[in-house]
Amino acid sequence: MYLSVGEKAPDFNxxxxxxxxxxxxxxxxxxxxxxxxxxxxxPGCTTEACNFRDDYSSYQNANVVILGVSPDTPAxxxxxxxxxxxxxxxxxxxxxxxxxxxxVWGLKKSFGKExxxxxRTTYLIDPEGTIQEVFQKVSPAKHSxxxxxxxx
Numbered sequence: 426m427y428l429s430v431g432e433k434a435p436d437f438n439x440x441x442x443x444x445x446x447x448x449x450x451x452x453x454x455x456x457x458x459x460x461x462x463x464x465x466x467x468p469g470c471t472t473e474a475c476n477f478r479d480d481y482s483s484y485q486n487a488n489v490v491i492l493g494v495s496p497d498t499p500a501x502x503x504x505x506x507x508x509x510x511x512x513x514x515x516x517x518x519x520x521x522x523x524x525x526x527x528x529v530w531g532l533k534k535s536f537g538k539e540x541x542x543x544x545r546t547t548y549l550i551d552p553e554g555t556i557q558e559v560f561q562k563v564s565p566a567k568h569s570x571x572x573x574x575x576x577x
Contacts, residue, residue: 427528427561428527429559430556430557430558431556433555434550434554435449435523435526437516437518439523440516441502441515441516442499442505442517444499447516452550453553454552455489455490455552456487457490457550458491458549459547460473460492460548461545461546462474462493462545463495463543464497465497465501465504465505466501469565470495471509474505476568477569478511480573483573484573484576487573487576490513492515492516494523495518495543496520496521496524498519499517501517502515502517521543529543529544531544544561544562545563546559546560546561546562547563547568549572558575
């Protein structure tokens, strides 16, 4: 279901919380932690984002750029970023086209209801744009530590 290690990461063209457009190729030469999450300012997504925030200096020291992606609007991302003082970029994939190209959009079940949404997934992309690691079914509270352990 997910993209595999060794595959080229699909390019994207998404606005950030300020409306500035970002592409994958903008980050070539650096490792990219591209994390997909369901919704701004929800409990799990906030926990995950705040852990990345708290560990941000470790990512900088490892030369890793963090990019969060969800179907929320740039305005929603801006509020989320400001509320929790997130030091990294959040990308708005409102039509979930990039979520689909990274194979993280699909059927979910919650409280007996089925709906389409983002499966919490993270891709570590190497400086040449190749997927180096895939983290599926991420635990928001433990995910940043899991990634940092791999980077050591």
